[in-house]
Each structure stands twice: as C-alpha cells, then as structure tokens.
Amino acid sequence: DHQQKQDIYQELSSNHYLHRIMKMLPEKSVMLLVLFNMELLSAAGAELRENNRDGKLFSIFSLIQFPNSECTDANGDCGTCLSGAECTSQGGSGSGTCASGFGSCCLFFSDTCGGTISRNRTYIRNPGYSSSYSTAGTCTWTLAKSQTNICQIRLDFDESSISQPSNAAGVAGDCSTVDYFRGTPVTGKPTPYMCGENAGEHMYIDAGAYSSSEATLTAAFVGTATARKWKIKVSMVECGSIALPPQGCLQYHTGIAGQVRSFNFNSNSYQHLSNQNYQACIRRETGYCSIGWTKSSDTDSFKVGRPLAGPNTSFNTIFPANDGNSDYVVIPNGSDGGSGQCIATAPPGAGSGPVPSVDYYGGGSLNCNRVTATNAEIISSTVPFTLGVMFNNGEPAAFMNRGFCLNYRQIACDGC
Numbered sequence: 001d002h003q004q005k006q007d008i009y010q011e012l013s014s015n016h017y018l019h020r021i022m023k024m025l026p027e028k029s030v031m032l033l034v035l036f037n038m039e040l041l042s043a044a045g046a047e048l049r050e051n052n053r054d055g056k057l058f059s060i061f062s063l064i065q066f067p068n069s070e071c072t073d074a075n076g077d078c079g080t081c082l083s084g085a086e087c088t089s090q091g092g093s094g095s096g097t098c099a100s101g102f103g104s105c106c107l108f109f110s111d112t113c114g115g116t117i118s119r120n121r122t123y124i125r126n127p128g129y130s131s132s133y134s135t136a137g138t139c140t141w142t143l144a145k146s147q148t149n150i151c152q153i154r155l156d157f158d159e160s161s162i163s164q165p166s167n168a169a170g171v172a173g174d175c176s177t178v179d180y181f182r183g184t185p186v187t188g189k190p191t192p193y194m195c196g197e198n199a200g201e202h203m204y205i206d207a208g209a210y211s212s213s214e215a216t217l218t219a220a221f222v223g224t225a226t227a228r229k230w231k232i233k234v235s236m237v238e239c240g241s242i243a244l245p246p247q248g249c250l251q252y253h254t255g256i257a258g259q260v261r262s263f264n265f266n267s268n269s270y271q272h273l274s275n276q277n278y279q280a281c282i283r284r285e286t287g288y289c290s291i292g293w294t295k296s297s298d299t300d301s302f303k304v305g306r307p308l309a310g311p312n313t314s315f316n317t318i319f320p321a322n323d324g325n326s327d328y329v330v331i332p333n334g335s336d337g338g339s340g341q342c343i344a345t346a347p348p349g350a351g352s353g354p355v356p357s358v359d360y361y362g363g364g365s366l367n368c369n370r371v372t373a374t375n376a377e378i379i380s381s382t383v384p385f386t387l388g389v390m391f392n393n394g395e396p397a398a399f400m401n402r403g404f405c406l407n408y409r410q411i412a413c414d415g416c
Contacts, residue, residue, distance in 0.1 A: 066099035070121065078121050078233060079107040090119075113139035113219075120146045120236040123158075124217070132227035143205065143215045143234060151209045151239040155183065155217065159231040160198040162221070164269045171394040173274030173401075179221050179228065186213045191250060192276045196264030203250050209239050246384060249281035256285050256410040259296060260387055262304075262403030272304070272327075272403030276391035281384060288410035290338065290381040293331055295366050301405040302375070304329060305362040305391070314367040328360040329404055330388025331378050335368045338379035342368035360390070366406075379411065 071081045073095035081098035082090070087106035094104035108122040111129055124141060126133040143153050162179035166172060175193035183191040186208025194203075205215045221228060237244050245252030253260060260280045262272050282291060295301045305327025333356075335342050340356045357380075358368040367376045387406070 066103050071096075071098040071103075071105040073105050073107065077107055077123070079105040080119075080121055082106040110141070113137065114141055116142045116144050117234050118144040118146055120234075122234045124230070124232040124234060126228060126230050129229070129231065132229045133221075134224045134227055136221050136224055138221070139219045141217045143207065143217060145207050145209070145214065146236045147238075148210050149239045150207045150236045151241075151244055152237040153205045153207045153215055154202060154233075154235040154237055154243075155205065156202045156233040156235070157181075157198050157200070157230070158233060159229055160194075160201070161230070162195055162219075162228045163223075163226045164196050164267060165264065165271055165273055167269070167271060171274070172399070173271055173391070174394055175273055176275075177222070179226060180219070181230075182218050182220075184216045184218065186211060186215050188248075192263075192273070192278060194263050195273065196269065196271075197267040198263055199266070201251075201261070201263060204237075204245055204252060207236070245281055245283075248279055249386075250278035251280040252283065253280065253408075254283045254285075256288065257408065258282070259405065259407050261405045262389065262391075265403045265405050270300075270303075270400045270402045272391060272401055274391055274394045276389050278389050280387045280389065282386070282408060282410070284383055284385050285410055287412055289383075289413040290379055290411040291385045292338075292377045292379045292409050292411055293334070293366070293387070293406050294377045294408075295375050296405040296407050298405055300402050302366045303364055303400060303402040304404055306364045306399065306401060314361070314363045314365040314370055314372050327391045327401065328362045328388075329406070330359055330386075330390060331361060331380050332359055332382040332386065332388075333357040334359070334361070334378040334380040336376035336378065338381070344368065344370050385410070 066081060068080050068082055071079050073079060075095070077095065079092070079095065081103040082092070083102075084094060084104045087094050087104045090106070090108075092106035092108050095107050096105045097103060098105045108119050109125055109129075110117060110122055111125045111127055113127055113135075117124065127135075160181070162181070164178070166174040166177055168174075171177075175195035178195055180193040180195045182193050183203060183205040185191075185206035187206050191203055191205065194201075205217075207215055217232075219230075243252075243254075251260070260282075263276065264271065264273050335357045342355050342358045343353065344355055344358045361368075361378065365373050365375050366378060367374055368378060385408075387408075
C-alpha cells in the first residue's frame with residue numbers, strides 16, 4: 001500500500017550508497033526500485049515477517065554482495081575488494097573502487113622492520129617508504145597462513161634494492177656477509193641468499209599447509225651507508241590453485257613465452273650471486289610439448305662461469321664437471337634447435353666428442369657445441385619444463401660474470 005511504499009523509500013534513502021544512486025534516477029525508476037523491494041518482501045513471506053517483528057524493513061543493500069576478490073588500483077597495486085567499512089576496520093587503505101563501484105579496492109601495507117603478515121596480498125615495505133632505509137640490523141617477518149589450506153607463499157619483489165654482493169677474490173657474489181633477503185619455508189631448504197638489485201623477481205616458499213608452523217622472511221642489513229628500498233607483495237596460494245607451482249620450484253613462470261633472469265642481473269656490478277642452487281619452473285601449457293631457450297636482446301645476457309681464457313665462448317658439459325668456474329644453467333637434454341647433435345665434454349678421461357644433448361650450459365655463449373662464440377636456441381622436450389641454476393660458492397673477482405637473462409617459448413606438439 002501507499003504507506004509501505006513510503007517506508008521502503010525512507011529505508012532506501014537512509015543508505016548512503018543507494019541514496020546517491022536514487023538521486024541520479026528519475027522518479028519512475030526510483031519507484032520501480034521500491035516496488036522491486038516490495039516484491040522481495042512478498043516473496044520472503046511469513047518467515048521474513050517472523051524475523052522482522054520489530055517492524056524494520058528488509059534493506060535492499062543487504063542483497064548487494066560481491067566476492068572479496070583481487071582488485072588493482074590506478075597505480076597497479078593489488079588489493080582485496082571489500083566494503084569501505086570492512087577495509088577501514090581491518091586496517092587497510094582504500095584506493096579506488098571495485099564491484100561496479102559498490103566496493104573499495106583495499107590495500108594492506110606493513111612498513112615495519114619485521115612483524116606478522118597474515119593477510120593475502122599484503123605489501124612489505126621498508127620503514128619510511130617511499131624514502132630509503134639505511135638502518136643496520138635484522139628484520140624477520142612471520143608469514144602466517146591466511147587459512148589452513150595455503151600450500152605456498154609467493155613473494156613478488158616489486159622493488160628491491162639493497163647492497164651488492166661481495167667482490168672479494170674467491171668469494172665474489174657472496175651475499176651472506178652483506179645485506180640479504182632469505183626465506184625459510186616450513187619444509188625444505190631455505191631460499192638462496194638474495195642481494196643487490198632484484199626488482200621484478202619473485203620466489204615461492206612452502207607455507208606448511210594444515211600445520212601450525214609458519215614460514216618466515218628475513219632481511220639482514222650491514223652498515224648504514226646503503227640507501228635500501230623494498231616493496232614485496234605477499235600472496236597466499238591455496239593448495240588446489242592453478243597458480244600453485246610443483247614442489248621444488250623456487251620460481252614459477254606461466255604463459256607460452258616469457259623471460260627468466262638470474263638474481264642481481266639488472267645491477268651495474270656485472271656480478272651474479274654465488275651459492276645459487278634452485279629450479280625455475282615453467283608451467284607447460286595445453287598442446288605444447290617442447291621449450292626453446294635463447295639469449296635476450298641484451299648482448300651480455302649470458303655470462304655464466306666463464307674463464308679468463310676464451311670468455312666469450314660456450315663452456316658446456318653433459319655432467320657437472322669441476323672445470324671453468326663450475327657455474328651453469330641446466331636445460332635437461334637440450335640441443336641446438338632440437339637437432340640432437342652436440343659436441344661437449346664427455347665422461348672423465350674420454351675427452352670431447354659428439355653427443356645427442358647437453359644438460360649444463362656455461363661460458364659466454366649459449367650453444368650445445370663446446371668452445372663456440374655463436375649462440376643458438378636450445379630446445380628440450382623433457383617435461384616438466386625447468387631451468388636449473390647451479391652457481392657455486394664463489395669465483396675470482398673481476399671475471400664479469402653477469403649471469404643470465406633468457407627468453408623462452410613453448411613449442412606446440414605439432415612442431416610449429
């Protein structure tokens with residue numbers, strides 16, 4: 001009746017969000033909204049009236065529900081779509097809207113030296129961000145699972161600039177005596193020490209699903225002369241997620257094409273890190289059976305364990321030999337263009353000779369033929385698709401072993 005329509009109109013007008021919508025609508029549209037709410041009341045029937053004996057009407061705003069999914073603000077930061085009130089009560093910061101304007105893209109930041117991170121999509125930033133940080137000491141963050149079925153935690157280093165590794169002879173590339181980041185998983189070995197310039201890199205840490213134990217991230221800073229800066233996004237990956245990497249993968253790349261870099265590749269020191277032993281995994285996409293690896297457009301995108309003699313030639317072996325500086329990337333059963341014809345170091349005592357494939361690649365050129373200055377696309381059909389990194393515990397100074405920046409492409413099963 002007329003009175004019920006007036007009551008509903010008042011209920012709608014009392015809601016801040018809907019009131020703004022109603023002001024933009026012509027009178028007939030507003031009345032349709034009122035009638036729609038009356039239909040909802042009628043459909044709810046006696047149960048609704050029983051639950052509303054105090055006479056309050058059922059608010060249409062309670063029907064406006066949206067998933068608390070990932071959102072992105074105008075600056076490219078990732079947040080969670082919440083109501084404005086939820087964002088404020090949970091200590092977040094609203095940055096733009098989501099859910100067709102009904103939600104707030106809520107961002108969470110931790111700007112302290114250490115603490116507990118328990119919300120998905122939280123950013124760990126240096127104290128005083130966006131200024132730099134020069135205080136010496138150790139910061140440890142506990143990466144508490146947001147729910148019990150979190151299998152992995154992904155750390156995206158959107159910004160990461162700390163001191164360069166040691167350049168002393170014999171221990172060049174060592175991070176353990178300078179600034180570093182290091183993750184400690186619930187199960188498995190800690191991540192390699194990481195220092196230098198690593199913006200754009202990522203890593204995964206085992207979260208210990210369904211256990212009370214938690215992973216940690218530690219940052220250690222030596223001295224006060226370095227202007228450090230970091231911004232690290234913490235993402236919780238559920239056990240059944242398509243984004244979950246296989247066990248044993250420090251990095252996990254997706255897509256039919258992409259790029260993989262060694263840590264500290266983008267620094268000006270031309271020094272890759274030492275004590276690096278991990279797997280970068282590539283998710284095999286449907287319909288693809290092989291993967292090809294090439295140097296990037298950067299002319300110095302493959303400088304790995306090269307000796308002073310013949311530094312620009314390939315330095316390959318079919319087994320991890322103690323020659324050169326014993327640093328390699330590992331492409332299982334790879335060969336130039338997938339030809340199955342390579343020349344590399346044979347088993348000890350047998351010299352060099354033709355082999356169908358090579359696993360370990362080093363030197364200054366990417367090629368399965370030893371001691372050549374030309375580069376090739378190394379193709380492997382071994383699955384899962386992986387790029388292994390084996391950098392030993394140090395090397396002579398001034399060898400200018402920058403590391404690697406390799407492009408990959410997945411090759412369809414029909415060979416195209």
